[in-house]
Structure formats: structure tokens, C-alpha cells
Amino acid sequence: MAKETQPVINKKGNIVEISDGLVRQKENIILRDVNLEVKPGEFVYLIGRVGSGKSSLLKTFYGDLPFTDGYGFVVGYSLKMLKNRQLPYLRRKMGIVFQDFQLLTDRNVYDNLQFVLKATGWKNQTDMDHQIRDVLSKVDMVHKGYKMPHQLSGGEQQRIGIARSLLNKPDLILADEPTGNLDPDTSDDLLELLHHICKEESKTVIMATHNYGLIKKFPGRTIRCENTRLVESAQEEIDFDQLIE
Numbered sequence: 001m002a003k004e005t006q007p008v009i010n011k012k013g014n015i016v017e018i019s020d021g022l023v024r025q026k027e028n029i030i031l032r033d034v035n036l037e038v039k040p041g042e043f044v045y046l047i048g049r050v051g052s053g054k055s056s057l058l059k060t061f062y063g064d065l066p067f068t069d070g071y072g073f074v075v076g077y078s079l080k081m082l083k084n085r086q087l088p089y090l091r092r093k094m095g096i097v098f099q100d101f102q103l104l105t106d107r108n109v110y111d112n113l114q115f116v117l118k119a120t121g122w123k124n125q126t127d128m129d130h131q132i133r134d135v136l137s138k139v140d141m142v143h144k145g146y147k148m149p150h151q152l153s154g155g156e157q158q159r160i161g162i163a164r165s166l167l168n169k170p171d172l173i174l175a176d177e178p179t180g181n182l183d184p185d186t187s188d189d190l191l192e193l194l195h196h197i198c199k200e201e202s203k204t205v206i207m208a209t210h211n212y213g214l215i216k217k218f219p220g221r222t223i224r225c226e227n228t229r230l231v232e233s234a235q236e237e238i239d240f241d242q243l244i245e
């Protein structure tokens with residue numbers, strides 16, 4: 001796959017910028033008047049009640065939902081002008097982490113990672129070996145490459161999910177409820193890892209979560225989806241109890 005060389009930030013220095021945007025699921029408007037600016041290296045939490053639009057917003061960022069109104073810029077791409085053929089390039093610049101890990105169950109960790117590399121155009125075996133080792137070491141799983149997904153704990157599977165998200169050296173990580181299937185201690189470890197990757201690897205992270213305990217433990221910029229709008233306020237002003245479903 002050819003390299004795309006346009007800068008991942010826009011003229012205002014944002015890696016993500018939406019102004020006057022709409023987020024839709026078919027004919028339904030999920031979020032309106034969406035205004036959001038994210039600088040490289042930020043860690044942003046996206047919160048809100050069930051069905052408030054967190055996943056829809058993330059899907060809009062990775063081109064899974066069309067962006068039809070307003071200005072939308074993500075990692076160098078205009079969301080409005082996005083062509084189908086550009087989707088693989090956009091998605092190479094971002095890593096996506098899902099709640100349910102989404103590992104291929106019929107192959108081991110190494111082959112899961114190699115599958116993604118091959119699908120995104122990597123050919124040289126030595127380069128692939130090196131890259132797989134590198135991402136596994138970032139999540140402290142370098143000796144688990146031979147394991148099948150079912151031989152790993154939930155926390156370990158999510159570490160592999162994060163390793164997979166790092167394979168193409170993305171600038172942005174989108175994590176949709178990444179701790180949703182993990183127990184509290186494992187969730188803490190995972191958040192520590194994501195914050196570490198944000199800081200040490202200079203990645204931008206946008207994470208949707210219901211786990212407000214985690215936000216209190218690992219503070220960060222917090223944006224709410226509320227009544228079809230995005231609302232931002234200082235963390236100490238958020239009444240998390242109001243948000244519990």
C-alpha cells in the first residue's frame with residue numbers, strides 16, 4: 001500500500017476537528033452542532049448515557065458513518081470528502097480498540113497480528129516479525145505470541161487488541177469502551193497502559209467509557225454526549241451520578 005504523506009494535523013494544529021457537525025445513523029440525527037478540537041497527544045474521555053452517541057461519534061471518525069454536514073477533519077483527512085478508496089489509508093493512521101477485543105479465534109496472537117499487517121500491505125517477513133515484537137513489547141506481552149486467544153485472560157486479550165491497534169504506528173487511538181468486559185483491577189491496568197502509550201509514544205487517545213471510577217482515578221479531558229449535543233466541562237463539575245443508567 002502506498003504511503004500517504006499529508007500532515008496529520010490541520011492548520012490550527014488539531015489532529016481531530018469537527019465544527020458544526022452532524023452525526024447520523026441513517027435518517028436519525030444522533031448528535032448535532034458538534035464542535036470538537038483535539039490536539040496531538042491529548043487523552044480525551046467520551047462519556048454519556050447508553051445510546052447517547054459515543055460509538056456513533058467514534059464511527060464517524062473512522063469513516064464507518066458518513067459525515068455530511070459541517071467541517072470534519074481527522075488525522076489528515078476531510079471526513080466530508082472521504083472516498084471509499086481512502087478508508088484503508090485513514091484507518092492506517094488510527095488504531096481502533098473494541099470492547100469485545102475482536103481477535104480472530106482460529107489463530108494465535110502472532111498470526112492475529114501478522115494477518116493485520118499483511119492486510120495493510122506489509123510484505124517483508126523480517127519487518128513484520130520486528131513490528132509484531134515491538135507492539136507486543138509495548139503491551140508487555142512479548143512472550144505470549146504463540147498463545148491462542150482462548151488461552152488468554154480478558155485483560156491479556158485486550159492488551160493484544162491494543163498491540164494490534166499500534167501495528168501501523170497510528171497517530172490516533174480510538175477506544176470504544178475498552179474496559180467494558182474487564183474486572184476493576186484489570187481495567188485499572190489497562191488504563192495505565194493506555195495513558196502510558198499516550199504519553200510515551202505521543203499518541204492521541206479518544207476513549208468512550210461508562211466507567212466513571214476510572215476517570216476519577218486517571219483524570220483527563222472529559223466530553224459528554226448529552227441530549228444530542230457534545231458538552232465539555234471541567235471534570236470536577238461533572239455530576240457522574242447523573243450519568244449512571
Ligand SMILES: Nc1ncnc2c1ncn2[C@@H]1O[C@H](COP(=O)(O)OP(=O)(O)OP(=O)(O)O)[C@@H](O)[C@H]1O
Pocket residue numbers: 025026028030048049050051052053054055056057225
Ligand atoms: N446501526 C444502527 N442503525 C440505526 N441506529 C443505530 C445504529 N446503531 C446505533 N443506533 C442508534 O444510535 C443512537 C446512539 O447509539 P450509540 O451506539 O452511538 O450510543 P452509545 O452512547 O455508544 O451507547 P452505549 O453506551 O450503549 O455504547 C442510539 O439511539 C442507537 O439506537
